[in-house]
Amino acid sequence: xxxxxxxxxxxxxxxxxxxxxxxxxxxxxxxxxxxxxxxxxxxxxxxxxxxxxxxxxxxxxxxxxxxxxxxxxxxxxxxxxxxxxxxxxxxxxxxxxxxxxxxxxxxxxxxxxxxxxxxxxxxxxxxxxxxxxxxxxxxxxxxxxxxxxxxxxxxxxxxxxxxxxxxxxxxxxxxxxxxxxxxxxxxx
Numbered sequence: 001x002x003x004x005x006x007x008x009x010x011x012x013x014x015x016x017x018x019x020x021x022x023x024x025x026x027x028x029x030x031x032x033x034x035x036x037x038x039x040x041x042x043x044x045x046x047x048x049x050x051x052x053x054x055x056x057x058x059x060x061x062x063x064x065x066x067x068x069x070x071x072x073x074x075x076x077x078x079x080x081x082x083x084x085x086x087x088x089x090x091x092x093x094x095x096x097x098x099x100x101x102x103x104x105x106x107x108x109x110x111x112x113x114x115x116x117x118x119x120x121x122x123x124x125x126x127x128x129x130x131x132x133x134x135x136x137x138x139x140x141x142x143x144x145x146x147x148x149x150x151x152x153x154x155x156x157x158x159x160x161x162x163x164x165x166x167x168x169x170x171x172x173x174x175x176x177x178x179x180x181x182x183x184x185x186x187x188x
Contacts, residue, residue, distance in 0.1 A: 018043050025050075062097050065090060069101065073113045080142040084110055084135065107133050114142075121145055 021043035026034055029050075036053055037046035069090040074083040087110050091101045101109075111122045125138065 022046055058097065062094070062099055065094050065097065066099065069094060069109065072109065074115055074118075076115070080146045081139070083113065084139055084142070087113065088135070103135060104130075104133065107135055107138055110135070110138060110142075117149075118142075118145060 022037075022040070025043055025046050026037060029037065033050070036049050040046040040049060069087070072087055072090065074080075087106060091106050094101055111125055114121065121141065125133065125141070128137075
């Protein structure tokens with residue numbers, strides 16, 4: 001008879017452990033998450049439901065992040081460094097999900113995401129030796145280009161200010177003071 005009581009005590013111990021594990025899982029979840037395990041009678045079933053749920057979300061996240069990565073473009077007025085940082089951040093997020101984006105692909109994404117005013121740089125970049133096409137080198141080149149463009153814009157603004165002040169200097173700014181007196185003819 002001792003054999004049957006051992007089975008009963010083992011069964012009760014398993015049920016207690018299952019109940020404790022299920023309780024721990026349920027207490028560590030938010031209300032929204034707990035809805036997915038409410039109908040589960042075992043901790044194992046609850047755990048499997050959560051794994052399936054988050055595995056599916058993880059796949060959705062991968063697809064969503066890949067779409068963001070391949071669709072990213074430099075915004076109007078955005079700094080080159082900020083744009084490259086956005087691309088690199090998306091690349092790191094994908095890497096965390098197990099999707100490795102090679103540096104060459106990231107460089108291509110950066111070049112293809114540049115505004116139309118910088119597209120000539122893409123042609124120049126294509127002539128760069130393949131082993132030299134790194135994000136660091138591209139960043140340097142883009143910063144040089146940005147600096148040159150800013151210099152040209154400042155020069156244009158300076159020229160227009162100079163032209164404005166020169167054109168105003170040529171025109172005398174004489175305004176009559178007060179009311180003009182009517183002239184009358186006083187003759188003989």
